[in-house]
Amino acid sequence: xxxxxxxxxxxxxxxxxxxxxxxxxxxxxxxxxxxxxxxxxxxxxxxxxxxxxxxxxxxxxxxxxxxxxxxxxxxxxxxxxxxxxxxxxxxxxxxxxxxxxxxxxxxxxxxxxxxxxxxxxxxxxxxxxxxxxxxxxxxxxxxxxxxxxxxxxxxxxxxxxxxxxxxxxxxxxxxxxxxxxxxxxxxxxxxxxxxxxxxxxxxxxxxxxxxxxxxxxxxxxxxxxxxxxxxxxxxxxxxxxxxxxxxxxxxxxxxxxxxxxxxxxxxxxxxxxxxxxxxxxxxxxxxxxxxxxxxxxxxxxxxxxxxxxxxxxxxxxxxxxxxxxxxxxxxxxxxxxxxxxxxxxxxxxxxxxxxxxx
Amino acid sequence: xxxxxxxxxxxxxxxxxxxxxxxxxxxxxxxxxxxxxxxxxxxxxxxxxxxxxxxxxxxxxxxxxxxxxxxxxxxxxxxxxxxxxxxxxxxxxxxxxxxxxxxxxxxxxxxxxxxxxxxxxxxxxxxxxxxxxxxxxxxxxxxxxxxxxxxxxxxxxxxxxxxxxxxxxxxxxxxxxxxxxxxxxxxxxxxxxxxxxxxxxxxxxxxxxxxxxxxxxxxxxxxxxxxxxxxxxxxxxxxxxxxxxxxxxxxxxxxxxxxxxxxxxxxxxxxxxxxxxxxxxxxxxxxxxxxxxxxxxxxxxxxxxxxxxxxxxxxxxxxxxxxxxxxxxxxxxxxxxxxxxxxxxxxxxxxxxxxxxx
Numbered sequence: 001x002x003x004x005x006x007x008x009x010x011x012x013x014x015x016x017x018x019x020x021x022x023x024x025x026x027x028x029x030x031x032x033x034x035x036x037x038x039x040x041x042x043x044x045x046x047x048x049x050x051x052x053x054x055x056x057x058x059x060x061x062x063x064x065x066x067x068x069x070x071x072x073x074x075x076x077x078x079x080x081x082x083x084x085x086x087x088x089x090x091x092x093x094x095x096x097x098x099x100x101x102x103x104x105x106x107x108x109x110x111x112x113x114x115x116x117x118x119x120x121x122x123x124x125x126x127x128x129x130x131x132x133x134x135x136x137x138x139x140x141x142x143x144x145x146x147x148x149x150x151x152x153x154x155x156x157x158x159x160x161x162x163x164x165x166x167x168x169x170x171x172x173x174x175x176x177x178x179x180x181x182x183x184x185x186x187x188x189x190x191x192x193x194x195x196x197x198x199x200x201x202x203x204x205x206x207x208x209x210x211x212x213x214x215x216x217x218x219x220x221x222x223x224x225x226x227x228x229x230x231x232x233x234x235x236x237x238x239x240x241x242x243x244x245x246x247x248x249x250x251x252x253x254x255x256x257x258x259x260x261x262x263x264x265x266x267x268x269x270x271x272x273x274x275x276x277x278x279x280x281x282x283x284x285x286x287x288x289x290x291x292x293x294x295x296x297x298x299x300x301x302x303x304x305x306x307x308x309x310x311x312x313x314x315x316x317x318x319x320x321x322x323x324x325x326x327x328x329x330x331x332x333x334x335x336x337x338x339x340x341x342x343x344x345x346x347x348x349x350x351x352x353x354x355x356x357x358x
Numbered sequence: 359x360x361x362x363x364x365x366x367x368x369x370x371x372x373x374x375x376x377x378x379x380x381x382x383x384x385x386x387x388x389x390x391x392x393x394x395x396x397x398x399x400x401x402x403x404x405x406x407x408x409x410x411x412x413x414x415x416x417x418x419x420x421x422x423x424x425x426x427x428x429x430x431x432x433x434x435x436x437x438x439x440x441x442x443x444x445x446x447x448x449x450x451x452x453x454x455x456x457x458x459x460x461x462x463x464x465x466x467x468x469x470x471x472x473x474x475x476x477x478x479x480x481x482x483x484x485x486x487x488x489x490x491x492x493x494x495x496x497x498x499x500x501x502x503x504x505x506x507x508x509x510x511x512x513x514x515x516x517x518x519x520x521x522x523x524x525x526x527x528x529x530x531x532x533x534x535x536x537x538x539x540x541x542x543x544x545x546x547x548x549x550x551x552x553x554x555x556x557x558x559x560x561x562x563x564x565x566x567x568x569x570x571x572x573x574x575x576x577x578x579x580x581x582x583x584x585x586x587x588x589x590x591x592x593x594x595x596x597x598x599x600x601x602x603x604x605x606x607x608x609x610x611x612x613x614x615x616x617x618x619x620x621x622x623x624x625x626x627x628x629x630x631x632x633x634x635x636x637x638x639x640x641x642x643x644x645x646x647x648x649x650x651x652x653x654x655x656x657x658x659x660x661x662x663x664x665x666x667x668x669x670x671x672x673x674x675x676x677x678x679x680x681x682x683x684x685x686x687x688x689x690x691x692x693x694x695x696x697x698x699x700x701x702x703x704x705x706x707x708x709x710x711x712x713x714x715x716x
Contacts, residue, residue, distance in 0.1 A: 002372035004382055004529075007365065013568055013611070014360035024362060171362075174568075209579075209596045210371055210532075213604065217575035221567075238567045246571065253371070 005252060008147055009170040015238070018137065018175040021094075022054030028091040028133055029056075037082065037090035039064050039105050041097025041139060053096070060090070066100040068271055072118040072155040075104065079111040089113075092133040092171070098190060099143030099152075099274065102136040106151035106169060107162060109134040118153060122160040127167060135171040139178045141240045142190035142275065144197060144248020146172045152274075158329055159264040174245065176238035188305050189275030191240055192296070194247040195222050196278050199292040200257030201250045204336035211253030218247035226299045255336035258288045262354065265327035269319045270311060279307045280358050288337060311358045324351045363610060366505055367528040373596070376495065376533040379452075380412030386449040386491055387414075395440060395448035397422050397463050399455025399497060411454070418448070424458040426629055430476040430513040433462065437469040447471075450491040450529070456548060457501030457510075457632065460494040464509035464527060465520060467492040476511060480518040485525060493529040497536045499598045500548035500633065502555060502606020504530045510632075516687055517622040532603065534596035546663050547633030549598055550654070552605040553580050554636050557650040558615035559608045562694035569611030576605035584657045613694035616646045620712065623685035627677045628669060637665045638716050646695060669716045682709045 012020060025036055038061040044050055045063050055061060062078065082090070089112045095105025110131035111118050121127050138146045145151075149168045150161035182190075198219040201211055221243040225236045262285075263277045272280065279296075286293045300307065312320065328334075328351070334342040370378060383394055396419040402408055403421050413419060420436065440448070447470045453463025468489035469476050479485050496504045503509075507526045508519035540548075556577040559569055579601040583594045620643075621635045630638065637654075644651045658665065670678065686692075686709070692700040 002370055002375045002378065004378070005369045005371070006367070007369060009364070009367075011363045011365060012360055013363070014566070017360045020360065020362070176567075208372065209534075209593070209600045210603075213575055213579055213597075213600050216578075217571055220574075221571055235567070239571075242567045242571050245568075 004165070005149070006165050006168055007149075007249075007252070008168050008172050011172055011174065013174040015177050016175060017173055018052065018178055021135075021137070021173060024135070024171060024173070025054060025092060025094070030091075033058060033087065034091045035059050035087065037093045037108075038062065039093065039095045039097070039101050039108070041101045042066060043097070043139075064097065064101050064104055066098070069154050069159070069267055069274060070100050070103045070107065070152065072122070072153045075107045075111055075118045075153065078104075078108055083112070089132045092135050094135040094137065096137045096139060098138065098140040099145040099193070102138065102143070102145040102169075103151040103153065105134055105136055106145070106167060107153055110151075110162065110166065118162065119155045119157075121162045122153060122155055122158060123163070125164040127162060127164045130166050133171070134169045135173065136169040137173040137175070137178070138241065138244070140182045140187065140190050141179050141237075141244040142192065142194040144194060144244050144251065146174070147245050147248040147252075149252060154268065158326060159268055160329070174241055176234070176241045179237050179241060180232075180234070184303075185305050186275070188303055189273070189279055191222075191226070191244075192279050192282070192299075193275050194218065194240075194244045195226070195292075195296065195299075196259050196282055197247045197251055197256060198222065199289050200259060200336075201247075201254035203289055203292075204255060204257055205339050206255045206336045208253050211250050214246045214250035215254065218243045218250060221246075227302070231303065256333055257337040258285055258333070261327045261330040261333040261337075262323075262351065264330060265323035265325075265351075266311070266355065266358065268326045269315060269323050272308075272311060276308065280311050281354075283307060284354050284357050312355050315355075320352055320355050323355050324348050327351055362523070363507070364523050364526055365507075365607075365610070366526050366530050369530055369532065371532040373535050374533060375531055376410065376536055379493075379495070379531060382493070382529060382531070383412060383450060383452070388449075391416060391445065392449045393417050393445065395451045395466070396420065397451065397453045397455070397459050397466070399459045400424060401455070401497075422455065422459050422462055424456070427512050427517070427625055427632060428458050428461045428465065428510065430480070430511045433465045433469055433476045433511065436462075436466055441470070447490045450493050452493040452495065454495045454497060456496065456498040457503040457551070460496065460501070460503040460527075461509040461511065463492055463494055464503070464525060465511055468509075468520065468524065476520065477513045477515075479520045480511060480513055480516060481521070483522040485520060485522045488524050491529070492527045493531070494527040495531040495533070495536070496599065496602070498540045498545065498548050499537050499602040500550065500552040502552060502602050502609065504532070505603050505606040505610075507610060512626065516684060517626055518687070532599055534592070534599045537595050537599060538590075538592070542661075543663050544633070546661055547631070547637055549580075549584070549602075550637050550640070550657075551633050552576065552598075552602045553584070553650075553654065553657075554617050554640055555605045555609055555614060556580065557647050558617060558694075559605075559612035561647055561650075562613060562615055563697050564613045564694045566611050569608050572604045572608035573612065576601045576608060579604070585660070589661065614691055615695040616643055616691070619685045619688040619691040619695075620681075620709065622688060623681035623683075623709075624669070624713065624716065626684045627673060627681050630666075630669060634666065638669050639712075641665060642712050642715050670713050673713075678710055678713050681713050682706050685709055
């Protein structure tokens with residue numbers, strides 16, 4: 001059985017297309033008291049950009065703290081808070097920011113119409129009801145969250161995506177102008193999420209011509225950017241946005257792999273951000289992706305990036321065990337990497353050895 | 359202003375995914391008398407494939423004569439015929455076939471909910487009402503009609519697409535198994551539509567990183583197929599299906615060019631099929647696409663294809679003038695090819711000279 005994929009509903013793409021957001025949302029404001037819930041990355045707090053958000057008097061804007069990766073607890077709290085206002089559901093939940101903010105938007109919109117805690121829905125196809133309308137607008141590129149049908153959340157037990165037929169955004173706005181102010185090294189780390197997605201998608205068992213094709217093209221553009229002299233020309237910013245989009249789309253037809261499985265484990269204990277965590281992990285994965293890890297190191301050198309070292313140095317053996325536990329729950333990723341017999345290859349000792357080197 | 363693109367609603371992709379069509383349609387059959395309107399390419403008449411179509415007693419199946427390119431007249435007649443039955447609208451118009459059948463499905467579904475003749479809607483954004491649900495299933499690859507937001511129709515005056523926010527299909531099924539029995543040279547001619555789309559999209563003024571990226575990748579796969587020893591391996595069939603999809607998608611962000619503008623003109627008088635017509639025209643376009651025309655000829659040689667010659671030999675000067683008239687109505691294509699000053703380059707004499715060589 002193949003998934004009858006429900007991709008992103010509408011795509012507004014182009015330089016300065018963000019200026020059309022007001023018109024897009026106005027189409028949804030059909031009733032008098034319609035309100036929009038805006039979630040905005042804390043990076044924009046106090047910045048002029050906030051004035052460009054097409055807010056109306058009745059709308060709600062929340063600045064999103066992204067110190068930690070998106071949590072089920074925060075999702076549940078924010079939905080409860082809005083519900084308690086007794087003003088109905090928003091006509092759109094609009095996430096403006098990076099992967100965390102977009103994933104918050106994608107998760108929160110689902111929890112207005114699906115009862116209980118978001119924890120219950122972590123995994124594949126647990127969501128049964130369509131959520132409220134959701135708009136996501138990346139202001140940093142690489143995560144692919146804008147196009148992905150997964151919204152990754154950290155719960156009390158596991159870090160795992162909510163994924164299914166109702167989980168893609170209804171509307172995305174891809175405006176390359178929005179990503180021009182992202183500081184380094186954050187831009188590099190987030191961009192590398194895209195690179196790693198493609199490498200993982202293209203090296204594994206769950207593949208198809210469509211997934212490969214999108215991954216190959218995403219990787220091609222990515223190399224053009226990160227092996228060029230100036231990665232931050234306007235054209236390269238737009239290329240990065242497109243590479244992220246195609247890389248995220250590629251995953252719909254494939255799967256992430258060893259890096260994401262271990263990075264999820266690492267994040268559970270250390271709270272390291274996804275982009276940085278991926279780089280820390282990927283740097284140790286010569287065994288799985290030898291050529292790509294070499295190329296990744298070249299890109300780091302070219303961009304004067306030094307990834308954190310000794311990330312697990314102060315971790316207790318029990319903490320390392322938690323990382324291993326979490327990684328091993330991601331069975332579908334390991335099956336993609338190593339095939340059905342993955343458990344023979346991915347032993348606790350192997351993972352321990354790798355985690356301790358990070 | 360950028361278009362807020364409404365792409366294909368759902369994508370079912372995979373080998374033998376056609377077997378899931380019944381389940382997909384069952385979800386739409388919510389009322390007791392719900393019926394589906396199936397449009398099926400005449401190629402399948404009397405073939406076992408018809409038995410695989412998940413028809414219910416109340417459904418209607420029409421075998422579509424594709425001798426001519428899709429006509430506004432046929433669209434209007436078929437809609438009137440179904441309306442006259444007094445059984446309401448179909449829950450889905452399902453087109454199973456090549457570009458013609460898919461375009462019929464995409465046009466007919468619109469004319470249930472938009473009054474008058476389809477002639478009134480040829481052009482950009484004339485359609486004001488959402489059509490009924492539409493499913494398209496390619497059984498030959500290259501046209502990109504499965505993903506395109508354009509449904510090309512020949513009317514009494516012009517050959518021009520209906521294009522807008524309601525014109526993409528709601529559901530597509532991409533099953534590479536369905537295209538394995540396409541005879542040559544039909545397969546070659548239709549495949550070349552994809553090649554030409556990409557060449558046209560990538561050589562012009564209306565471009566973007568997204569459009570280029572999809573076109574480049576479509577072209578990359580296309581070359582892999584058509585410069586390989588055996589173009590018809592199962593993997594190459596799947597690649598062709600994906601190339602067609604990505605090529606069609608690329609056009610959403612770009613535009614066709616000189617070949618399509620002239621091919622539309624040629625078809626109006628000669629009734630030549632789109633795929634063959636494109637090849638006949640493209641073979642004369644060294645001035646516009648020198649490298650690609652050379653590569654196209656290589657592909658023809660490798661695949662033992664001889665395109666028709668002397669297609670316009672028996673045409674009267676008046677007929678050639680009609681071809682020129684129709685071609686010159688396609689202003690947006692010529693603007694893409696030559697820029698705003700296109701009229702200085704694309705003279706009647708130039709077009710006459712080219713048409714007479716075909």
